[in-house]
Amino acid sequence: MTAQQDKDDERIGFLLDFMASYAKPVVVVAEDDESIGFLLNFMLTREGFDVLMATDGRQAKALIDEIPPPSMVLLDLMLPYADGFEVNAHIRSKPEWSDVPVIMLTGRSQERDIVRAFDAGVCDYIIKPFQPVELIARVRRHLKVKTAA
Numbered sequence: 001m002t003a004q005q006d007k008d009d010e011r012i013g014f015l016l017d018f019m020a021s022y023a024k025p026v027v028v029v030a031e032d033d034e035s036i037g038f039l040l041n042f043m044l045t046r047e048g049f050d051v052l053m054a055t056d057g058r059q060a061k062a063l064i065d066e067i068p069p070p071s072m073v074l075l076d077l078m079l080p081y082a083d084g085f086e087v088n089a090h091i092r093s094k095p096e097w098s099d100v101p102v103i104m105l106t107g108r109s110q111e112r113d114i115v116r117a118f119d120a121g122v123c124d125y126i127i128k129p130f131q132p133v134e135l136i137a138r139v140r141r142h143l144k145v146k147t148a149a
Contacts, residue, residue: 012066025071026050030060057082077106101142
């Protein structure tokens with residue numbers, strides 16, 4: 001086992017303990033821009049969510065493989081190593097994750113990307129730059145819909 005695998009195993013163990021020890025809703029955020037990731041983490045934490053961050057597509061896919069389904073995923077489209085479409089396909093390939101709402105959060109505003117995202121099963125598509133209060137309202141709305149289902 002390599003040092004990186006040991007480090008990843010330690011991180012995954014911490015994340016599993018983290019998720020099991022809290023009753024708050026958990027949001028996975030996959031965002032490679034450090035300042036946007038910081039802002040999302042701050043906003044969601046302030047609203048009472050626990051946040052798990054992934055900074056690239058490969059890390060997001062590894063997180064998905066190791067944790068139980070969260071309450072929601074906020075997913076950047078343009079991630080290094082695996083883009084948001086690939087990460088979303090990975091999410092949707094897991095039966096236990098089939099009901100997890102995914103919100104695509106991206107700078108890409110082309111209609112073909114938006115349609116492709118909705119066709120792939122995302123529940124919302126937010127174009128950057130986003131309005132923080134609106135984003136939180138959309139997160140709450142989709143969690144309410146999920147809870148009611």
